[in-house]
Amino acid sequence: MRGTLLPPDVPAYATRGDRFDDLVLDAVEHLDHRWSTELADVEFAVEDVPPVAVTDDEIPLAHYQPAGGKGRSGTPRRIVVYRRPIEARAVDSEDLAELVLDAIIHEMAEMMGVDPAVIDPEGHGWGDEE
DSSP states (O other): OOOOSSOTTSOOOOOHHHHHHHHHHHHHHHHHHHHHHHHTTEEEEEESSOOTTOOSSSOOSEEEEOOBSSGGGSBOEEEEEEHHHHHHHOSSHHHHHHHHHHHHHHHHHHHHTSOHHHHOTTSOSOSTTO
């Protein structure tokens, strides 16, 4: 008879998608300390790849979708982060975390109509990634 290798309360395996979701949550938490009011009604999502209908020459890392409609039938403001394009650009796990943060900062800046330097004065988000 075989026993368990790990106690039941220890996660045995986190997928790449799970780890990426955690990076997005970490980035949002980092930015929420300063921008909680502006982010209060923003929904964050992770998708593997952007829609096929992307017409730009460059594959986007994230996308801001303004709110649509009014009342309960409307959709909230949304920032979608695309996992596979970001993973393809990252050289290591530290770079991956930076790219996630940069992508979110870029979309927040677009949403708020400000320069990315306003969102994160520490220097993220306005490099040549986009």
